[in-house]
Amino acid sequence: MNNLFNWEPDRSKYPTVKDNGELDVDLSSHKFTKLWVGPNHPGITGNMAVEITISGDEIVQAKTHVGYLHRGFEKLIERRLFIQGFPTCIRMCVAEPDYNEYILSKSIEDLSGIEIPEMAEWLRTLALEMARLQSLLRTVPGQGGTFSLGLGVQWGMYLRDLISDRFEELTGARIYHMYILPGGVRGLLPDGFKARMEENLKLIDQFVINIKKLMFDNVIFKKRAIGVGVIKKEWVDQFGIVGPNARAVGISRDIRKDYPYLKYQELDFEPPIAKNGDIFARSTVRYQELIQTVDLIRQIMAKMPEKGDIKSPTPNVLHWKIAKGETYIRSESSRGEYGMYYVTDGSDKPRRINLRGPSYNHAMSLLEHMLINANISDVHAIMVSLQTCPPEIER
Amino acid sequence: MKDLLERLNTKYNLTDIKYQRDNLVFLTIGKENTIDLVTHLRDYEGFTHFVLLSCVDWIEEGKFQLTYFLNQPERKYDIAIRTMIDRDNAEMVSAHHLWRQITTYQRELREMYGINFPGSPGVDENFILEGWDDIPPMRREFDTKQYSEDTFFPREGRKTHDPASYMKEKLYPTEPTTDKVNKTDE
Numbered sequence: 001m002n003n004l005f006n007w008e009p010d011r012s013k014y015p016t017v018k019d020n021g022e023l024d025v026d027l028s029s030h031k032f033t034k035l036w037v038g039p040n041h042p043g044i045t046g047n048m049a050v051e052i053t054i055s056g057d058e059i060v061q062a063k064t065h066v067g068y069l070h071r072g073f074e075k076l077i078e079r080r081l082f083i084q085g086f087p088t089c090i091r092m093c094v095a096e097p098d099y100n101e102y103i104l105s106k107s108i109e110d111l112s113g114i115e116i117p118e119m120a121e122w123l124r125t126l127a128l129e130m131a132r133l134q135s136l137l138r139t140v141p142g143q144g145g146t147f148s149l150g151l152g153v154q155w156g157m158y159l160r161d162l163i164s165d166r167f168e169e170l171t172g173a174r175i176y177h178m179y180i181l182p183g184g185v186r187g188l189l190p191d192g193f194k195a196r197m198e199e200n201l202k203l204i205d206q207f208v209i210n211i212k213k214l215m216f217d218n219v220i221f222k223k224r225a226i227g228v229g230v231i232k233k234e235w236v237d238q239f240g241i242v243g244p245n246a247r248a249v250g251i252s253r254d255i256r257k258d259y260p261y262l263k264y265q266e267l268d269f270e271p272p273i274a275k276n277g278d279i280f281a282r283s284t285v286r287y288q289e290l291i292q293t294v295d296l297i298r299q300i301m302a303k304m305p306e307k308g309d310i311k312s313p314t315p316n317v318l319h320w321k322i323a324k325g326e327t328y329i330r331s332e333s334s335r336g337e338y339g340m341y342y343v344t345d346g347s348d349k350p351r352r353i354n355l356r357g358p359s360y361n362h363a364m365s366l367l368e369h370m371l372i373n374a375n376i377s378d379v380h381a382i383m384v385s386l387q388t389c390p391p392e393i394e395r
Numbered sequence: 396m397k398d399l400l401e402r403l404n405t406k407y408n409l410t411d412i413k414y415q416r417d418n419l420v421f422l423t424i425g426k427e428n429t430i431d432l433v434t435h436l437r438d439y440e441g442f443t444h445f446v447l448l449s450c451v452d453w454i455e456e457g458k459f460q461l462t463y464f465l466n467q468p469e470r471k472y473d474i475a476i477r478t479m480i481d482r483d484n485a486e487m488v489s490a491h492h493l494w495r496q497i498t499t500y501q502r503e504l505r506e507m508y509g510i511n512f513p514g515s516p517g518v519d520e521n522f523i524l525e526g527w528d529d530i531p532p533m534r535r536e537f538d539t540k541q542y543s544e545d546t547f548f549p550r551e552g553r554k555t556h557d558p559a560s561y562m563k564e565k566l567y568p569t570e571p572t573t574d575k576v577n578k579t580d581e
Binding site: 070079110239326337339341351364365369 | 415416418419421443444445446447449450451452462464468471473475494495496498499521522523524525532533537539540
């Protein structure tokens with residue numbers, strides 16, 4: 001009986017390997033089946049598809065397909081004034097638009113030599129951490145959702161909505177905030193903001209306890225997540241793995257610590273790490289980061305000044321020209337290193353912008369590699385555990 | 396960082412060295428030595444994290460600028476290596492053997508700029524575009540506005556206005572509105 005459940009298929013006979021090293025996958029042999037997971041599938045993280053070839057219920061080949069969402073953002077921004085790039089740029093990742101605002105603003109400031117006031121730095125830090133909180137409130141329970149633990153997702157979405165309320169009163173918008181602009185930010189905290197945020201954070205404190213019972217103490221979650229979707233340490237540089245996915249194999253890389261920006265040097269935190277590199281380890285790292293983000297928001301609200309300048313003077317945005325130059329700005333989003341390569345040519349429009357999103361490597365080369373020999377029922381779990389965001393692949 | 400550049404300068408012919416920040420330097424090297432330099436930095440100087448591979452189209456000079464962006468995680472350095480290649484029959488030596496992720500970058504550059512990387516796995520496969528038969532869309536001469544007008548216009552019942560003249564007409568009509576009202580009354 002025990003052997004029945006521990007049965008593993010013998011993969012030594014097929015698929016056979018051709019002389020050139022490729023797998024001999026002949027669909028007409030009836031040993032293999034081609035299956036498309038997505039783009040219209042509730043388990044897929046956004047607008048992408050994975051074409052898998054299965055033998056029994058094991059995956060022998062996997063290929064990521066993107067292009068369902070391509071709107072040519074980088075190309076469009078090349079034909080627009082510096083300030084006109086913002087409404088386009090923030091759509092490169094819906095879940096955390098504030099990081100797009102930050103890296104675009106910081107690139108322009110870096111090339112123009114603009115320093116921003118201290119108050120604006122604090123407010124930017126707060127906005128970025130709120131964006132991380134929103135993202136993690138979706139991702140942490142979302143991992144449970146892939147194992148049919150849907151309740152946590154409902155809780156998370158409710159709390160995410162409360163943070164959207166705070167964003168709305170801070171910026172006037174719920175999804176695309178357009179709060180961070182070259183030179184600073186658009187506004188100070190509204191009256192009573194801190195108290196209302198604290199009420200929300202208390203609810204999240206309770207959510208953190210509940211989600212631990214629902215997911216991390218749950219035998220189903222453990223059985224499905226431990227030892228599945230393992231990332232090896234030597235893959236980290238080979239595939240360009242960053243953020244929580246790298247920290248889950250014991251490599252402590254965090255842009256906020258390694259290349260401090262804004263006010264992160266004045267905040268007390270240590271990025272959580274794990275060592276096993278499986279789905280459970282990545283979920284644990286994100287769970288710890290969720291707790292840490294709540295703490296960081298409390299620290300920021302306690303340490304930031306009440307009032308101050310929020311914007312440095314900038315040239316007239318309709319006639320702004322930047323001398324020829326290039327720069328690279330990076331920040332730590334909830335998915336890892338989120339950077340922008342920005343080139344100017346002396347005109348009033350950028351010559352080239354190139355977003356470096358973590359999903360570009362995670363969902364393409366890494367996912368295709370990880371899915372081989374995985375069970376078909378784990379496809380969504382592995383994909384969600386990499387925290388894929390397709391828009392940043394096909395900017 | 397300066398020690399490193401001095402060491403590299405003895406071996407390679409580096410030009411246009413520019414410090415954007417203390418830990419970020421841009422430099423240019425000839426096409427034939429680029430992959431050699433990238434390999435050297437990875438194997439001997441600890442630049443193990445490949446950040447991105449990008450292309451800038453300098454159409455006026457007839458050149459593409461390829462930028463290999465490398466990071467040294469221990470010392471927190473960044474080096475961006477620029478190399479200029481001809482726009483006509485654009486081709487570059489593939490670097491897919493150095494980092495697995497480079498395959499994706501090269502596939503994208505093949506599709507978006509038409510740069511060939513012979514030997515790079517799957518470089519000719521569609522990445523984002525499907526059934527595209529126009530010039531590579533990220534090249535400067537590709538006009539997105541013209542493309543959308545040719546592809547999506549004219550559509551019956553749809554018309555467009557010049558925003559400036561349309562607003563002017565709406566806000567400051569040539570004939571006063573009251574006259575129009577009076578005329579219709581009559």
